[in-house]
Amino acid sequence: MNAKRNMAKETQPRKGETRQMEGLDLESVLERARGHDAEALGEIHHRYVRRVLGLCRYMLDSRESAEDATSEVFLKLQRSIDSYDGSIPFPRWLLRVAGNQCIDVLRRRRRERQVIVEVEDGAAVIEATSSEPSPLGTVIRMAEKAQLQTAIGRLPENYRVPLVLRYYSELSYDEIGQQLDLHRNHVAALIFRAKQELRRRLVHGSK
Amino acid sequence: MECYSEQICAIFVDDELPLDEAGRLRDHLATCRRCRELVDELRIESRVLSESLRELPEEAASPDVFSAWRMSSAWGDLAAMAAVLALGSIVLVVIDELKVPQALEWFNPFSLNGLTNLMFNVSDYFAHGGTAMLTEYAAVVGGLFLLSLLGGALLLGRRPRLRQPGLRLLIMLLALSLPSFALERRHGDFVTVPASETVDDTLAVAGNTVRIEGVINGDLLVFGGTVEVRGSVKGDLLSFAKRTVVSGSVEGSIYDFSQSLDLDGQLGHSIYGFAQSLRVNERGHVGEGVVAAAGDVNVEGEVKRSVDIVTSSNADVSGTIGRDLTMAGVNLTLTNTARVGGNLSARVHQLKEVHIAEGATIAGKRDIQVQERKSRFSQFTRSRFYFHQAIWLAAAMLVGWLGLVLFPGFFRATTQAVGSGWLSLGLGVGVLAGAPVAMVVIAITLVGIPISLMLFPVYLTAIYLAKVWVGAFLGQILVRPAGATKGDWLLGLLIGLLLLTIVGFIPYLGGLVRLGVVCLGLGAFAGQLYRASRPVVTA
Numbered sequence: 001m002n003a004k005r006n007m008a009k010e011t012q013p014r015k016g017e018t019r020q021m022e023g024l025d026l027e028s029v030l031e032r033a034r035g036h037d038a039e040a041l042g043e044i045h046h047r048y049v050r051r052v053l054g055l056c057r058y059m060l061d062s063r064e065s066a067e068d069a070t071s072e073v074f075l076k077l078q079r080s081i082d083s084y085d086g087s088i089p090f091p092r093w094l095l096r097v098a099g100n101q102c103i104d105v106l107r108r109r110r111r112e113r114q115v116i117v118e119v120e121d122g123a124a125v126i127e128a129t130s131s132e133p134s135p136l137g138t139v140i141r142m143a144e145k146a147q148l149q150t151a152i153g154r155l156p157e158n159y160r161v162p163l164v165l166r167y168y169s170e171l172s173y174d175e176i177g178q179q180l181d182l183h184r185n186h187v188a189a190l191i192f193r194a195k196q197e198l199r200r201r202l203v204h205g206s207k
Numbered sequence: 208m209e210c211y212s213e214q215i216c217a218i219f220v221d222d223e224l225p226l227d228e229a230g231r232l233r234d235h236l237a238t239c240r241r242c243r244e245l246v247d248e249l250r251i252e253s254r255v256l257s258e259s260l261r262e263l264p265e266e267a268a269s270p271d272v273f274s275a276w277r278m279s280s281a282w283g284d285l286a287a288m289a290a291v292l293a294l295g296s297i298v299l300v301v302i303d304e305l306k307v308p309q310a311l312e313w314f315n316p317f318s319l320n321g322l323t324n325l326m327f328n329v330s331d332y333f334a335h336g337g338t339a340m341l342t343e344y345a346a347v348v349g350g351l352f353l354l355s356l357l358g359g360a361l362l363l364g365r366r367p368r369l370r371q372p373g374l375r376l377l378i379m380l381l382a383l384s385l386p387s388f389a390l391e392r393r394h395g396d397f398v399t400v401p402a403s404e405t406v407d408d409t410l411a412v413a414g415n416t417v418r419i420e421g422v423i424n425g426d427l428l429v430f431g432g433t434v435e436v437r438g439s440v441k442g443d444l445l446s447f448a449k450r451t452v453v454s455g456s457v458e459g460s461i462y463d464f465s466q467s468l469d470l471d472g473q474l475g476h477s478i479y480g481f482a483q484s485l486r487v488n489e490r491g492h493v494g495e496g497v498v499a500a501a502g503d504v505n506v507e508g509e510v511k512r513s514v515d516i517v518t519s520s521n522a523d524v525s526g527t528i529g530r531d532l533t534m535a536g537v538n539l540t541l542t543n544t545a546r547v548g549g550n551l552s553a554r555v556h557q558l559k560e561v562h563i564a565e566g567a568t569i570a571g572k573r574d575i576q577v578q579e580r581k582s583r584f585s586q587f588t589r590s591r592f593y594f595h596q597a598i599w600l601a602a603a604m605l606v607g608w609l610g611l612v613l614f615p616g617f618f619r620a621t622t623q624a625v626g627s628g629w630l631s632l633g634l635g636v637g638v639l640a641g642a643p644v645a646m647v648v649i650a651i652t653l654v655g656i657p658i659s660l661m662l663f664p665v666y667l668t669a670i671y672l673a674k675v676w677v678g679a680f681l682g683q684i685l686v687r688p689a690g691a692t693k694g695d696w697l698l699g700l701l702i703g704l705l706l707l708t709i710v711g712f713i714p715y716l717g718g719l720v721r722l723g724v725v726c727l728g729l730g731a732f733a734g735q736l737y738r739a740s741r742p743v744v745t746a
Contacts, residue, residue: 038563042572045550049571058260068511071529071548074570145259152260166221167253168260173223188223192214195252 030090033081041081045074048091052098058153058164059102069105073098095169096179103179106157151201159194166191210242211235213249220249398431402438409442417448419455426459434465436472443476447644460495464647470508477512485516487526496530504534513549531571541567554578600704607675607700611693617735618676619696624731625680632723635673635730642666673728678703 024043032040052073056066077097084093152160165176173184173191180187211219211232218224219232236243391408398414400406400421409425415432419440426442434448436455443459444451451463454471461474467484470491478485480499487493491508500517511529516522518536525542531549539553543566550571555561558577563569610618625631642662650659682699685706707724711717 038569038573042550042569045571054260068529068548071570075546075548075568077570078568145262148255148259149262152256163256164260167256170257173218173221184223188214188218188221191221192217195217195256 026090030081030084033077034084036078041074041078044077044094048094049074051091052094055095055098055164055168056102058168059099059161060105061157065105069098069101073101076101092170096171096175099165099169099171099179103161106161148198148202151198154201155194155197159190159197162187162190163194163198210239213245216242216246217249220246220253400438427457447647489526539563541569543567547571550574552576596708600701600708603675603678603704604697604701606672607679608697610672610675611696615693617739618679620738621676621731621735622679622683622696624735625677625727627731627734628727631727631730631734633730634733635726635728638729638733639670639726669729669732670725672732673725674704674707675700676728676731677724678707681706 026047029040029043033044049070053066053070056069056073057063060066060069073094077094080097084090152163155163162176162180165171165179166173171179173187176182176187177184182190215224215228215232219229224232232242236246391406392411394413396415397418398412398416399418400410400423402420404421405424406421407424409428410423411428413430417429417431417434419427419434419436420438422438423440423442426445427436427440428445429448429451431448432450434446434451436444436451436453436457439456439458441458443462444453444457445462446465446468448465450467450469451461451465452469452471453461453474456473456475458475460476461468461470461478461480463478463480463482463485465480465482467486468478468480468482469486469488470478470493471488472490473492473494475494477495478487478493478497478499480497480501482499483502484505485497485499485501485503486505487497487508487510488505489507493508493510493512496512497504497506497510497514497516499515502519504514504516504518504522506514506524506528507526509527509529513530513533514524514528515531515533516536518534518538520536521538521540522534522536523540523542524532524545524547526544527546527548529548531552532547533550533552535554537556538560539555540562541547541551541564543564545564545567547567547569548571550573551569552574553561554576556578558575561575563573607618643666646659646662646666649662650656679696679700680703682701682703683696686695686699686702707720710720713720
């Protein structure tokens with residue numbers, strides 16, 4: 001017991017530090033976090049945990065696995081923060097890391113099934129048939145946001161994941177393609193189909 | 208020129224169309240009203256999608272909202288308890304009306320048969336291992352009782368988790384006692400369920416050593432010295448043992464009131480523990496969380512969700528906790544291998560008692576609060592302290608006076624009974640330690656739940672009244688040995704209470720004296736109750 005304690009190089013938490021952190025700008029917090037300052041890492045968690053959890057919740061099917069993924073993102077952050085070079089805004093970078101984490105989770109499950117089913121014959125262009133509902137613009141103004149959120153959550157994984165990465169994480173088609181190992185044309189097609197599916201469901205749902 | 212497809216327009220809206228193509232489309236839009244409208248619609252669609260997603264799904268809502276909801280859940284617990292009470296009283300009436308089937312007669316404590324069975328069960332429990340535990344319990348229960356009150360208040364105040372476990376426990380007790388529910392009972396010195404055996408019902412076992420190597424398809428309820436679960440329990444494990452070791456698997460939760468609990472195996476849900484020592488060993492895996500009040504807590508294995516603990520000494524973490532770690536206690540150690548997937552909040556007496564190794568990983572915020580231990584002497588300088596003591600004294604006097612007016616005979620006799628010294632003390636120790644156990648045992652029968660819930664306030668009241676009787680007795684010795692009038696009795700009470708209060712503030716000795724007073728008073732009360740219930744025999 002004591003031996004265990006002696007072996008561990010101890011760091012004493014400093015009291016009152018937390019309050020100081022809250023006022024700091026992101027740059028300084030990040031700077032300190034890169035130096036593996038526990039308080040700074042804690043502050044990052046505090047500021048972004050909801051954003052990350054939100055993404056994970058949309059990407060994964062249960063709250064439980066979303067929380068697991070969120071914890072994992074912040075646990076890994078202590079090491080991965082070294083690789084953040086400041087070339088893109090930090091929240092965007094963090095969401096990309098979180099997106100990767102979720103995709104890893106989905107891939108691990110893929111032993112049984114595909115995360116993103118291959119888009120058949122490189123369907124870069126899919127014509128909307130006349131029977132398709134028109135863009136969400138009109139539909140959506142009538143739909144409640146909560147209704148829309150639920151509908152997004154219920155989309156099949158291969159539509160939901162690219163859609164969320166695009167509109168929640170605001171990644172480009174190329175970035176999404178990199179994460180999912182897909183060509184950008186496939187990504188474009190999947191996002192387009194996701195929207196069509198969403199419209200269909202909302203129109204049917206509201207009827 | 209021919210119009211663009213909707214998908215191309217959508218890609219254009221997403222700013223993902225190659226520059227030259229985007230240029231051509233822009234030119235086209237200038238001339239084509241239909242496409243312009245389409246692009247406008249698509250723009251709105253994208254914006255709404257972004258906005259809707261930005262508003263987090265309900266479940267990821269702010270933790271503050273969440274804790275407010277949790278706060279209100281304490282009322283849910285109370286409501287559940289009230290509902291059970293109400294249900295219990297209805298069931299009581301129904302049971303009175305109906306004839307209880309012969310086979311279930313032993314369940315009914317109101318029948319002679321049921322009563323003897325109940326008594327037999329309780330005495331059997333004490334005979335087999337129960338007595339061995341009793342002395343240890345006596346020392347532990349007093350302290351833990353206070354600790355649980357403090358801990359309960361703390362957990363309730365900070366993050367009430369009691370709704371689910373509380374409800375689950377109630378439901379489980381109900382389920383255990385529902386007449387339709389099959390229950391198998393075994394007792395003996397050494398009870399074992401061999402690996403080849405499968406018990407399809409809920410199993411209730413009492414024994415010095417209980418070893419489960421087979422499969423229990425229902426819940427397992429154990430009273431005993433040592434309990435080892437090497438096989439598997441599909442339901443919950445409710446243990447009142449000196450030592451509980453789970454090296455097999457429990458698919459439900461563990462409700463533990465043991466002196467020590469060791470989890471070496473797999474647990475599907477959570478641990479709700481009240482133990483002197485609680486360990487989740489290296490191979491131990493908890494599928495959900497740990498909520499415990501314990502002396503020592505050691506997490507070497509994995510806990511998937513949060514750990515909430517109140518400890519009287521050390522909390523050591525070298526394993527993995529999936530979510531938050533919340534603790535209140537004396538000492539907290541996180542070794543290099545410790546991983547906490549959420550926030551770490553600790554309330555300790557001194558900052559130097561928190562040891563977090565450099566290699567320990569904590570994903571969230573660290574919130575270490577130091578609760579200054581109030582100095583024994585500084586409080587004596589505050590006027591508020593004397594005010595509180597005066598109120599306390601006045602309340603005790605009022606209770607004493609009320610008791611004397613309402614139950615003169617009983618109060619005087621109980622005061623005298625304190626004089627039987629060791630007998631009262633011994634009896635008191637037994638009642639103090641035994642009553643909570645007895646209440647749980649009684650609660651296991653369906654009709655027993657309301658009785659048990661009614662007994663609990665009586666128990667608390669008796670603990671409070673203990674000092675009144677002891678105080679009155681002390682006063683009588685000191686002031687007027689033969690004090691017979693009400694005034695004398697009350698004067699004696701005042702002097703006795705004053706004396707007890709002052710002695711109670713002596714460090715260490717004070718604590719012992721307080722415990723002694725409670726035991727003496729409880730013993731006198733129990734003895735007097737027993738005498739009062741017997742028919743008067745005139746010589």
